[in-house]
Amino acid sequence: GSRDTVGTCTCEKYDIPDTTFDTPKYSGASCETRQCPGYSVAGGQTVQCGGKGVCQTDFTCACFNEAGFGVYSGIDCQIPPSFIVSSVKPKVAPIEGGTIVTLSGPGLERLLTNTPSGVFCDFQAAVRTRAVVGLTGGTVLCPAPPQATAKTVQVGLVSVQGGNLLSRVGFVGFEYYVMNRIVRLTPTFAPLRPVGVNRGPPDVNQPNIVTVTGTYFPPAGTFVCRFGDCESIVGTRIDEATVTCRMPTLAKPGQLPITVASEAQTYSPEQGREAIYTVFGVTGISPKCGAQTGVAIATVTGQFLVDAQDSTRNPNRFWCRFGRTSLSGLTKNNGIPYQPGYQVYAFHSKASISTKTPGALECRVPDWTVEVENFGLSLNSLYQANPNVPTDGYYVGQWDSSPSATFRTYFPPEIGANPVNPYVIFPTLGAVNGGTRVTVSGFGFDYARYGPNNGVVPFSWVSTLPQCNKPPIPTCSFGLSVSTRVELLNNATIVCISAPLLDPISEPKTVVIEVALDGQTYSSKLNQFQYVPPASVEMVYPTAGLSSGGTTVTIFGKKFVDSVTGLQFTSPK
Helix, strand or coil: CEEEECCEEECCCCECCCCCCECCEEECCCCCEEECCCEEEECCEEEECCCCEEECCCCCEEECEECCCEECECCCCCECCCEECCEEECCEEECCCCCEEEEECCCCCHHHHHCCCCEEEECCCCCCEECEECCCCCEEEEECCCCCCCCEEEEEEEECCCCCECEEECEEEEEEECCCCEEEEECCEEECCCECCCCCCCCCECCCEEEEEECCCCCCCECEEEECCCCEEECEEEECCEEEEECCCCCCCEEEEEEEECECCCECCCCCHHHEEEEEEEEEEECCEEECCCCCEEEEEEECCCCCCCCCCCHHHCEEEECCCCCCCCEECCCCCCCCCCEECCEEEEEEECCCCCCCEEEECCCCCCCCCCEEEECCCEEEECCCCCCCEEEECCEECCCCCCCEEECCCEECCCCCCCCCEECCEEECCCCCEEEEEEECCCCCCCCCCCCCCCCCCCCCCCCCCCCCCCEEEECCEEECCEEEEECCEEEEECCCCCCCCCCCEEEEEEEECCCCCCECCCCEEEEECCCEEEEEECCCCCCCCCCCCEEEEECCCCCCCCCCCCCCC
């Protein structure tokens, strides 16, 4: 012991040199009373006394009798008076066999050294399997042999000579079962990044739970689910035909075959469509912002958003969600006067399968200002009203969202006079085959998020993230001709490269020019642009001039218009 304070000893234990053991623990006022565990030296080896023995004065182990059981033996008091199999793990195995079973009981591993002829596990089957040392003391391992039929058996240990039972007590209740087959999954699909209802506190991960219905799941089983080649997840048995599994975190969407092991080792064979779990994910949305008039239709792209082979998908449960409620949960309907600390409800719109983009969905964009850029997609949500506030409700279901798929609203731009530009539209005419650079003047061409103060949202023009829609989404329409060749110069100026006129003309044709930053919601003040047919030159006078230039040339022809025109002299020979 060590002297701690005057008159008091603190008893310690110390390492024994050249061994893996410590000295016996000591106690008492002067630290002279030895305590178990101790050690002894036998055959040149230093051994430690087990829990069934006490350390003697000469450091030998004196084995004692366990009440009602018997006296332990061995130099370390680890050999029980008789061997028992107190437990097995797992407690079930398929009739095909092969499951590695751990048999536990006091000193069982000593059977392998005390029985040179060999120790075998008896599962009351046609064959016995050899036992090997377990991973921890008091355990041995045996592979379960195959059985002809499903039944409950007793497990014991026997010797190779005469089949004598080595363990006094075997484990009763080990069940052989017929390998289960999956009948169906509920649901059959789920989002890659599941989040809960978008309400109140920030969204949190809500794990996808799939219910597996099968032919038989044994009561004493240890259930593990596997999603494709992903890590195994512990399942929960509900009844003999039902197990629930939590989907692991996945790196990407996919169609995953689900298999279940009833003893955490042997998985059911892969099956057909009835055992396929589809994980969908959103990758993008176009346009990424839209006018708050709610005219535009957004295209949502991703993986496995559409699955024609899955009859359980209900299009009435497909929803897009734009925005979210505030972190404090304070919300208000659109149209209620602005209140500090309140945000408008998230906007939900039905999603439908796109007829233009294979594998994509479409949904209408918000018709009010969405104050945050969150976007989510659910393929299995229902509206749930608040019983206390009928106008207050939310959508219950699992949603998928992606950092690459965000959406925000802006106030539609206006074409009109602006002090920075001398013209509203310039030039006002161009060739029928297109290509004319038309400068358009106005306000809000930089995607101003909010419009002028209208009593509801008290903000002036504010540009937060300019040019959220990249080419070729912004468009200019020249009547029925649409041009995606658009240059956004600043808040007040946009350049549209005129598109070719669809139909041939013999006389000038006037059309209305409009601008849509989201490619769909056009803003116009009925400003006009004129397409002119190609001009023809019939004669020039004079037909020659000085090489130094300066000669006035009169051109005669047809279909000249009253505007600035171009004149080209070909290179002289």
